[in-house]
Amino acid sequence: MKRRQGWLFFIIFLLTLSVYLLINYPLQLGLDLRGGSQLTLQIIKEEGKVTKDELEAVNSVIDRRVNNLGVSESNLQTLGGDQLILELPGEQNPLVASRVLGKTALLEFRIQKLGTSSNLKELQFQRLNIKDLIEEYSSLEKKQNSDEFLNSFQESIKDIEQKLNYSANNEELYEKLIEIKKYIDNEITNLFIKTDLSGKDLINAGRRQEQTNSNWEVLLTFNNSGGEKFAEITKSIAGTNQLLAIILDGESISEASVGRQFENTGITGGSATISGNFSAENARELEVQLKGGSLPLPIEIVETNTIGALLGSKNILKSFYAALSGLIIVGIFMIFNYRILGFVSVLSLVLYGFFNLALYSLIPVTLTLPGISGLILSIGMAVDANILIFERIREELYDGNTLTRSIDSGFQRANSSIVDGHITTLLSCFVLFLLGTNFVKGFAATLGIGVLISLFTSLNCSKTLLRFFTTYQSLRQKNLYLPRNKFSN
Amino acid sequence: MKLFNLELITNKRKIIGFSTFLILLSLIGILYSTFNTAYKKPINLGMDFVGGNELRIERVCDEECSDISPDSVLENLRVVSKNKNLSNNIKLQFQNKNKLISIRTTYLSIEESNNLITNIENIIGPLNYESKNSRLIGPKLGKRLLTNCVSSLFVALFAISLYVSIRFDRKYALLALLALFHDLLIVFGIFSWLGIILSVEVNSLFAVSLLTIAGYSVNDTVVIFDRIRENLKSSNQGHNETIQLSVNESFRRTTFTSITTLIPLLTIILFGSYSLFWFSVSLSLGIIVGSYSSILLAPSFLLKD
Numbered sequence: 003m004k005r006r007q008g009w010l011f012f013i014i015f016l017l018t019l020s021v022y023l024l025i026n027y028p029l030q031l032g033l034d035l036r037g038g039s040q041l042t043l044q045i046i047k048e049e050g051k052v053t054k055d056e057l058e059a060v061n062s063v064i065d066r067r068v069n070n071l072g073v074s075e076s077n078l079q080t081l082g083g084d085q086l087i088l089e090l091p092g093e094q095n096p097l098v099a100s101r102v103l104g105k106t107a108l109l110e111f112r113i114q115k116l117g118t119s120s121n122l123k124e125l126q127f128q129r130l131n132i133k134d135l136i137e138e139y140s141s142l143e144k145k146q147n148s149d150e151f152l153n154s155f156q157e158s159i160k161d162i163e164q165k166l167n168y169s170a171n172n173e174e175l176y177e178k179l180i181e182i183k184k185y186i187d188n189e190i191t192n193l194f195i196k197t198d199l200s201g202k203d204l205i206n207a208g209r210r211q212e213q214t215n216s217n218w219e220v221l222l223t224f225n226n227s228g229g230e231k232f233a234e235i236t237k238s239i240a241g242t243n244q245l246l247a248i249i250l251d252g253e254s255i256s257e258a259s260v261g262r263q264f265e266n267t268g269i270t271g272g273s274a275t276i277s278g279n280f281s282a283e284n285a286r287e288l289e290v291q292l293k294g295g296s297l298p299l300p301i302e303i304v305e306t307n308t309i310g311a312l313l314g315s316k317n318i319l320k321s322f323y324a325a326l327s328g329l330i331i332v333g334i335f336m337i338f339n340y341r342i343l344g345f346v347s348v349l350s351l352v353l354y355g356f357f358n359l360a361l362y363s364l365i366p367v368t369l370t371l372p373g374i375s376g377l378i379l380s381i382g383m384a385v386d387a388n389i390l391i392f393e394r395i396r397e398e399l400y401d402g403n404t405l406t407r408s409i410d411s412g413f414q415r416a417n418s419s420i421v422d423g424h425i426t427t428l429l430s431c432f433v434l435f436l437l438g439t440n441f442v443k444g445f446a447a448t449l450g451i452g453v454l455i456s457l458f459t460s461l462n463c464s465k466t467l468l469r470f471f472t473t474y475q476s477l478r479q480k481n482l483y484l485p486r487n488k489f490s491n
Numbered sequence: 492m493k494l495f496n497l498e499l500i501t502n503k504r505k506i507i508g509f510s511t512f513l514i515l516l517s518l519i520g521i522l523y524s525t526f527n528t529a530y531k532k533p534i535n536l537g538m539d540f541v542g543g544n545e546l547r548i549e550r551v552c553d554e555e556c557s558d559i560s561p562d563s564v565l566e567n568l569r570v571v572s573k574n575k576n577l578s579n580n581i582k583l584q585f586q587n588k589n590k591l592i593s594i595r596t597t598y599l600s601i602e603e604s605n606n607l608i609t610n611i612e613n614i615i616g617p618l619n620y621e622s623k624n625s626r627l628i629g630p631k632l633g634k635r636l637l638t639n640c641v642s643s644l645f646v647a648l649f650a651i652s653l654y655v656s657i658r659f660d661r662k663y664a665l666l667a668l669l670a671l672f673h674d675l676l677i678v679f680g681i682f683s684w685l686g687i688i689l690s691v692e693v694n695s696l697f698a699v700s701l702l703t704i705a706g707y708s709v710n711d712t713v714v715i716f717d718r719i720r721e722n723l724k725s726s727n728q729g730h731n732e733t734i735q736l737s738v739n740e741s742f743r744r745t746t747f748t749s750i751t752t753l754i755p756l757l758t759i760i761l762f763g764s765y766s767l768f769w770f771s772v773s774l775s776l777g778i779i780v781g782s783y784s785s786i787l788l789a790p791s792f793l794l795k796d
Contacts, residue, residue, distance in 0.1 A: 034766075037621075044632065091588035093620075100601045184591045265764045286511045303723050306601055310548075312621035316764075323762040328755030335751060345782060372696065375767050379703070379774065382752030389751065390714065422658065423710035430706035434699060437643035439636060449703070 009466040017353060020360030027363040032370030032444065035318050036312030038091035039091040041100060044304040045084045045481025052084040052299065059298045061086060067102055069296035085441060086301075090334035093392055096306055098287070107298050109201030110249040111235060112194030114257075119243055122193050126257070128162050129186045135159065136179050187253040194247045194254070196461050197235050203228025207292035209285040212277060218285035219277035222292070229272030236260045237268030248276050250288070321374040329355070334383055340392050342471060342482045350463040357455050358448075367451070373444035383427065387460035390416040396484065405478055413465055420461065426452050497742060499735045501793045510673060510788050517680020524683045534679065535686030538595070539694035540637040542630035544604055546594040549587075550615060551624040556589035559615055567614045592618075598629055640698035647702050653711055659716065666792050667712040670784040674708045675701055678777045696770040704777030707752075711785035715741045719790065731794050738790045749782040 033040050045052050045060055061080055068076050068088065077089040088103070090096060114122065133156060155175070162182060163169050166189075170181045206223040224232055239246060241262035248256045256276045260269065280288065299398065336344035359375060361370060395412030399405070431450035435443055471477045492529065499506075511679070521533045530536065550556050561583040568581070582595040589745050599607065604627060612618050628636075656664040678701065685691035719737040726733040756778070759771040 042627075042632065097601050097605055107713035184553055245756060302629070302631075303601070306604075306625070306627040308623060308625040310619075310621040310623040312619065313624050316622075320762055320764050324755070324758040327762060328758040331754045331758070332751050335754065339747065362670055371764055371766060372699070372770075375759060375763070375770065378755045380751070382748075382755050383707075385751040386710075386748040389747045393747075397740075412769055419714045422713045422717070426709045426713070427703075427706035429654060430647050430702045433643050433647035434648060434702055437639055437646065438699070439639065439695060442695055445696075 009462065010470055013353065013463055013466060017356055018355040023360045023363050024356070025338075027366070029359065029363050030366050030368045031314075031318070032217045032368045032373070033089055033091065033314070034309050034371045035314050035321075035369065036091060037093070037309050037314035038089060039086045039094065039099075039309075040305075040307040041090070041103070041303055042081070042305035043086040043088065043103065043301045045082070045086070046300045046302055056298055057083065060301065063294050063297050063355055064088070064103055064301075067290050068099070070290040070293050071099060071102060079438060081406070085304075093311065096308060098283075100303050100306070102287050102290050103205045104301065104303055105291055106136075106227055106251050106297045107201065107294070108251055108296040109204070109292060111197050111199040111232070112191070112247045112249055112254075113197060113235065113239055114194050114244040114247065116244065118193045122190065122245070122257070124165070125186055125190050129163055129183070129190070131158070131162055132179060133185050134184060135162075136183065139176060139179060190254050190257075191247070191249055194245075194249070197231070198230060199224075199231040199235060201292060201296045203231060204292060204295075207289045209280075209282075211282075217277065218280040218282050219275050219433040220280065220285050222274045222276065224274075226272070229270070232272070232274060233268035233270050235268070236264055237266070240264040240268065246272075250291075255288075257443070316372050317371055321371065321378075325374065325378050325381075328381060331382060336385065336388070340396075341484070342477065343388075343392045343395065343468070346464055346467045346471065347385060347392070347460075349467055350388070350459045351381065351384060353463050354381075354392070354452075354455060354459040357459065358452055361451055361455065362448070365451075367447050368444065369448075370441070370444040372441055373448040376445040376448035377452060380449050380456065382490060383453060384456035384460060386423070387416075387420045387456055388464060390419055391460065391464065399480060405472060405480060409468055409472070413461065417461070420457070422455050424457055442453065497735070497739050499738055499787070499790060500731050500794060502787075503794055506787045506791050510784070513677050513680075515675065517677050517683070520683035520687065521679045524687055528687060529684075534683050535692045536637070537692030537694040537697075538626065538628055538633070540640075542598045542628045542633035543695060544594075544596045544599045544628075545624075546590060546596075546604065546608070547622075547624040548608065548611075549591050549619045550589070551617045551619050552590060558589055558651070559585070561585060564611070564614055568610055599627060601627065613628045636695055640695055644698060644701060647705060651705060655709060655713070659713070662793075663716045663720070666789050668715065669707055669711055669792070670712050670781075671708045673784050673788065674704060674777060674780045677780050678704060678773055681776055682773060686747040691707045691769060693769075696767075697773055700770055700773040700777065701772060704781060707778060708781035708785065711745060711781050712789050713750075715745065715785050715790060719793065727792060734790055734793050738786060745782055745786050749778050752778055 042066065045057065047056075056081060059147075061078070064086060065078055068078060073090050073094050075091050079087050079463055081087050088099065090099060096473075135155070139155070152175075159170075159175075159182070160176060166182070167187065168182070168185055170178045170185075172178045172181050203224050204222055205225045205228075208220055208221045208223075210221060211217070212219050236246065240260040241264075243259070245257045247254045333344075333348040333351065336347045338344065340347065358380075361367070367373065391412050394416045395408050398408035398411055403411070428450060431446045431453065434446035435450065438446055505573065524535070525531060525533050529537070565581060565583055580597045584593045585591065586593055592615070594607070594611070596607070604625060608618070608623075608625075648671075652664075652668055655667050658664075659667070682691065682693055682697065686693070715738060718741045719734055722733050722737045722740075723730070726736075728736065753775055756771045756775045759767050762774070
């Protein structure tokens with residue numbers, strides 16, 4: 003009896019600790035419960051596996067970009083060796099993040115090949131045309147587009163295609179435009195020769211509004227060697243008709259000439275500006291990308307989940323109702339069938355609930371919808387152990403054994419079945435956790451934790467509580483442990 | 492103390508016949524689904540596995556939301572949308588008294604998806620963005636998720652088989668696993684049929700439910716086999732009678748635990764979020780089939796003729 007009293011105090015201590023933990027360290031809610039967006043970024047590598055170093059490098063670039071974007075409370079983590087998961091809580095639009103993160107942001111400085119001036123001019127002219135068409139097309143969105151207009155639009159495209167001596171493969175109008183633009187970008191880039199100056203030589207990027215008009219420009223600051231390289235490059239083409247192109251991800255964003263006055267020294271001072279008709283937003287995105295550095299491997303956004311805040315709070319409420327009503331109905335069922343024993347199992351279920359939640363805040367486990375369903379499901383499984391034990395106790399009682407002995411041997415004889423059953427479920431959880439996606443992991447974690455805790459509550463807490471009850475003479479009548487209506491016997 | 496007496500010995504044939512019937516039905520569903528449906532897969536794979544865009548958003552209405560046919564919305568959408576490819580591959584539904592719009596398309600970028608919402612808002616707005624739920628899954632990720640789910644299923648089954656065969660005699664282990672595959676096949680078959688008849692799709696949570704069912708089913712069978720082993724050692728009755736007695740002794744326990752596990756699942760089906768609906772349904776089915784196979788089917792195989 004003494005030993006069990008120690009357990010009773012231990013359980014009370016654990017309960018107090020759980021309540022304390024829950025009050026001081028509130029549960030972390032997943033995005034499906036509080037609203038927000040989740041982006042899954044896949045690292046693309048043509049050959050071989052993504053190495054740990056590469057993953058880390060991509061991770062740190064993305065991390066810097068996210069920080070520079072200024073999204074609040076964002077959370078970035080790696081998943082399965084070649085994926086990253088970015089969470090943006092609240093009503094933050096994933097669109098900007100996706101635009102900034104998805105680009106490799108490989109910055110190059112290139113010098114024009116000799117004798118390509120007329121070629122370049124024609125390409126620049128057609129690029130302007132296609133850009134206009136794209137813009138016009140985008141503004142069409144909300145208007146009815148008549149056939150007549152579309153026809154003339156098609157004509158303009160055909161015209162450009164003829165001049166370029168290129169025909170697009172895409173049938174769909176918008177994609178056709180984009181394809182032609184890509185072709186032009188590629189052709190322009192090919193007119194320039196690579197130099198050894200690149201985005202790696204940057205130490206900072208900033209943006210400012212141009213003085214003459216409302217456009218924005220992006221200011222690049224080089225490190226020492228970068229500044230020297232830049233001076234060297236500009237010196238070599240100063241006063242000639244060769245242009246310097248600044249190329250981002252294969253698309254030239256600026257082609258500029260270098261004045262004769264730089265013939266002797268080149269452009270010194272270690273900085274350069276890109277002024278390519280940027281809007282404030284575009285300039286900011288470029289700034290963030292350049293500041294974060296270029297990605298060592300390209301990435302692709304393969305999954306986006308967005309959940310409104312209202313839907314999140316509805317999900318919490320629904321899960322709460324489901325869990326509470328499940329608990330109450332199971333409790334009624336147990337008390338109806340097992341009377342005092344059932345009451346004990348309800349008490350240990352309540353303890354079970356508290357221990358579970360406390361452990362979630364301790365580890366911490368982020369609670370998601372699948373996680374909650376794992377928790378609710380594990381309620382059923384926790385009762386399972388109790389039922390096994392109670393059935394044994396009842397059998398012992400029917401066989402005419404004393405109450406104390408029945409309780410003891412009931413717990414003892416049910417032990418091996420309970421452990422076996424829990425291990426098979428734990429095996430499933432373990433595999434789910436190792437191989438599953440983020441979504442699945444939540445379920446595996448809560449179900450697994452639940453199964454482990456139920457081993458403790460059903461074997462230990464129930465026993466302790468039962469022993470405690472049986473110390474009262476009035477609670478020791480056998481019929482309080484047997485159902486009112488005996489089916490046979 | 493028995494609830495009632497299960498006549499296992501006399502009903503052995505009926506039980507095995509019933510299970511064979513269920514398995515055949517499942518296999519027919521799986522075959523029909525593989526060869527005679529639009530998706531040509533044993534089961535209707537959902538967006539998690541094939542990629543796509545799923546959007547649910549509520550309209551803001553004063554009292555009742557006006558009745559609009561989905562076709563007219565799509566018609567309007569075709570006019571304003573510049574991406575013709577998109578407007579041809581779109582499914583649109585109204586639910587919850589025309590309040591909830593649910594849209595499925597092929598994979599879109601975030602930008603395209605935002606454009607789609609803007610277009611929809613122009614046609615039947617205003618919309619409540621706080622209630623938005625949008626999922627975009629690239630086809631590459633879908634494929635990966637599918638292989639991931641299938642491989643975790645096999646690894647888990649292997650691990651469970653290993654544990655059971657170490658822990659029990661070969662005969663018991665084999666039968667427990669047989670019951671397990673029986674349960675999984677039937678649940679899979681039911682969802683094949685659901686896919687054919689109601690176009691219910693399965694996502695990664697379905698794979699999770701199969702794994703959970705696996706753990707649960709083996710657990711159920713193991714408890715009964717434990718009891719049979721225990722009784723066979725001490726009993727002086729005949730072999731078959733002892734098995735029948737053991738099953739009857741465990742019957743209350745197995746049905747009760749199934750009931751207490753089913754209750755929370757039913758409350759999720761009734762009150763929980765829609766994304767957990769089919770998950771809970773498949774778990775419930777698995778538990779029902781699992782209890783049946785561990786009470787009636789698996790012990791029947793232990794009976795001697």
